[in-house]
Amino acid sequence: xxxxxxxxAGEWESLxxxxxxxxxxxxxxxxxxxxxxxIKSLALAKGIPLVGHVRARLAPxxxxxxxxxxxxxxxxxxxxxxVVPDGLRGMGPxxxxxxxxxxxxxxxxxxxxxxxPLLSRTLVERLGEPMLLASADVAMPHDGEQQQQLFxxxxxxxxxxxxxxxxxxxxxxxxxxxxxxxVVVDMPDERAAFLNVNTAADIIRAEALLAAIEVAP
Numbered sequence: 099x100x101x102x103x104x105x106x107a108g109e110w111e112s113l114x115x116x117x118x119x120x121x122x123x124x125x126x127x128x129x130x131x132x133x134x135x136x137i138k139s140l141a142l143a144k145g146i147p148l149v150g151h152v153r154a155r156l157a158p159x160x161x162x163x164x165x166x167x168x169x170x171x172x173x174x175x176x177x178x179x180x181v182v183p184d185g186l187r188g189m190g191p192x193x194x195x196x197x198x199x200x201x202x203x204x205x206x207x208x209x210x211x212x213x214x215p216l217l218s219r220t221l222v223e224r225l226g227e228p229m230l231l232a233s234a235d236v237a238m239p240h241d242g243e244q245q246q247q248l249f250x251x252x253x254x255x256x257x258x259x260x261x262x263x264x265x266x267x268x269x270x271x272x273x274x275x276x277x278x279x280x281v282v283v284d285m286p287d288e289r290a291a292f293l294n295v296n297t298a299a300d301i302i303r304a305e306a307l308l309a310a311i312e313v314a315p
Contacts, residue, residue, distance in 0.1 A: 113231060114223065115206055115226040115229075115230065117159065118161045119204050120205075120206045121160055121161060121202040121204045121207050121254075122157070122160035122163045122209070123163075123195060123207055123210075124139075124153065124164075125194045125198075125210070125212060126166060126194075126213075127168070127169070127184075133296065137173075139167065139212035140170060140174070141213075143215050143305050147176075149212040150176075151215030152210065152212055153165075155218070159208070159222040159223065160222065161204060164180050164182055164198045165198075166183075166194035166195070166198040167183070171183065184197050185197045186264065189264055191211075191248060192264060192271060195260065196257060196264060199257040202254050203254075205253065206253060206254060207251075207252050208221075209249070209250050211294060214249075214291070214292060214295075215308065216290055216291045216293050216311075218288050221239065221249065221285075221288070224239075225237040225239065225283055228283050229251055231281075232280075233279070235253045236250060236253075236256065236275050236278045237250070237282075238250055238251075238281075239285045240282050240286075241285060241288065241289045242285075242289060245272065245282060247275070252278075256278055293307070
């Protein structure tokens, strides 16, 4: 009787998107943003490019990774992933996302920026369950202060919606996601995971947080 109303084991399994159904897209800048003389996604934290940290944390959560990058394609391809140049320059991160999504064949796409070295190792799953519960087309985290608009889990079928949105001259990520059935997932416990590195000071902070994670029990 105490289990009345609870999902069965099979129903719980249905709330988990299989890893093989998800492709990860890492956005490394259509405009080749630089920091301290280097391409930002290739700036080093603890001796590893920022995108390398992102990739290491994302890879176990998805079946395949596509990197969107215009600058230094060989450097971005160091891990054996497909690197796709942003074919829609001047359209911001959505242009890079659409170009990368054109290479995606899985039902779901997760995207994140290439300068977020503390990406949560459970983010995709934590977005997937409420997305399925809500029958949504997009899921986005909220860190307790703001929506993290560049960390998105979407149904790959929405790329036509994205293509139309961009063709209308619109560029806003939130403007596009607001046109879709969506769910915002509260994750105040993961605030540090959304750190975007934009300055040398951010590198120092990221390195300190990475070091703390390494020594944590």
